[in-house]
Amino acid sequence: MVKTTAYSRTHLGTVFTYGQTCSGKTFTMYGAPPKHPGVIPLAVQDIFARVKERPDCEFLFKASFLEIYNEVIRDLLDPKRVNLKIHETPNREIFVGNLSEKPVYSAHEVAELLQKGEANRSIGETNMNERSSRSHTIFRMVSKHFQIASTHLAPSRLIHTTRQLKNLVDLAGSERVGFTKAEGLRLKEGAHINKSLLALGTVISRLAESGGESRGHIPYRDSKLTRILQNALGGNAKTSIICTVTPSEAFADETISTLKFARRAMVIANKPIVNEVRHAAIFIATHKTNLYIYYNTRAAGCHRCCKTGTLSRGNSPTEAAAACSKPHAR
Numbered sequence: 001m002v003k004t005t006a007y008s009r010t011h012l013g014t015v016f017t018y019g020q021t022c023s024g025k026t027f028t029m030y031g032a033p034p035k036h037p038g039v040i041p042l043a044v045q046d047i048f049a050r051v052k053e054r055p056d057c058e059f060l061f062k063a064s065f066l067e068i069y070n071e072v073i074r075d076l077l078d079p080k081r082v083n084l085k086i087h088e089t090p091n092r093e094i095f096v097g098n099l100s101e102k103p104v105y106s107a108h109e110v111a112e113l114l115q116k117g118e119a120n121r122s123i124g125e126t127n128m129n130e131r132s133s134r135s136h137t138i139f140r141m142v143s144k145h146f147q148i149a150s151t152h153l154a155p156s157r158l159i160h161t162t163r164q165l166k167n168l169v170d171l172a173g174s175e176r177v178g179f180t181k182a183e184g185l186r187l188k189e190g191a192h193i194n195k196s197l198l199a200l201g202t203v204i205s206r207l208a209e210s211g212g213e214s215r216g217h218i219p220y221r222d223s224k225l226t227r228i229l230q231n232a233l234g235g236n237a238k239t240s241i242i243c244t245v246t247p248s249e250a251f252a253d254e255t256i257s258t259l260k261f262a263r264r265a266m267v268i269a270n271k272p273i274v275n276e277v278r279h280a281a282i283f284i285a286t287h288k289t290n291l292y293i294y295y296n297t298r299a300a301g302c303h304r305c306c307k308t309g310t311l312s313r314g315n316s317p318t319e320a321a322a323a324c325s326k327p328h329a330r
């Protein structure tokens with residue numbers, strides 16, 4: 001499932017984990033590499049492995065990494081960039097302004113960036129988890145791929161480009177103050193986490209009620225998390241949600257609540273699209289090439305020669321006819 005989302009040719013692919021605190025969300029997303037890599041390192045490896053399978057394409061990758069901490073967006077690759085704002089393009093694509101994007105060329109480089117970002121992430125000890133995520137993180141990889149095609153007259157021509165976004169999201173977990181015994185800063189963090197997860201739950205419920213269509217009012221703007229994930233939740237994305245639960249009886253209520261969330265989310269049916277740009281000029285040029293071959297063949301009346309390759313690049317009909325030394329009818 002996760003592999004499909006990472007591989008997918010659709011414009012936007014998103015994977016996120018959902019569940020109560022200490023249920024294994026961060027472990028699922030990051031794992032304990034190199035022995036037990038999580039979803040993010042595995043997805044990145046898959047993406048780069050795919051590059052090797054497509055020698056006919058050129059790829060360009062850029063990565064960004066942000067956290068939402070107490071409803072403030074911070075760049076984890078450049079922590080001086082704080083309080084970043086969310087914007088929307090005219091074609092309704094949501095993006096975070098002034099977020100740094102680093103070009104990456106290998107899975108190893110991405111792993112280094114992840115490590116750097118993780119070191120800047122807000123993590124704190126609670127009664128439940130000694131390394132509890134106090135923020136939601138979104139690791140995003142944007143890729144552009146350019147397909148090159150060779151034709152008889154043009155050995156290297158750009159045919160189309162595809163742009164894809166992959167969001168790999170690690171959410172902070174919902175927490176009950178009774179269990180975490182949080183006070184002061186931890187209590188404030190917990191309140192923000194719960195509030196944004198509630199907003200996520202509401203968005204999922206509304207989308208589920210409307211069968212996945214963004215009909216009526218869907219309150220994406222109620223939290224930074226739902227606003228950033230707007231396209232992933234109810235748009236044209238391919239989204240995988242991994243729900244994590246703890247086996248402990250003491251958390252049965254949380255487990256039931258997580259399973260209800262999962263059941264609602266399953267109803268939502270997005271409509272993934274491929275963001276592909278066919279280059280019109282190139283398309284016409286390619287067809288001109290074919291037309292030219294056809295024209296030459298007809299004009300010279302030299303079907304057999306053209307088929308066997310006598311007609312070379314730049315031949316005019318006269319040149320083609322002259323180049324044909326075979327004694328067949330013209």
Ligand SMILES: Nc1ncnc2c1ncn2[C@@H]1O[C@H](COP(=O)(O)OP(=O)(O)OP(=O)(O)O)[C@@H](O)[C@H]1O
Pocket residue numbers: 019020021022023024025026027028129131132133134171172173174244
């Ligand atoms: N499948 C697993 N195998 C081994 N250890 C695990 C596994 N899942 C979770 N753990 C361990 O359980 C602890 C809690 O996991 P983790 O931090 O991933 O939870 P979380 O849901 O992200 O919590 P929070 O919401 O508080 O950040 C960690 O010490 C982690 O290493």
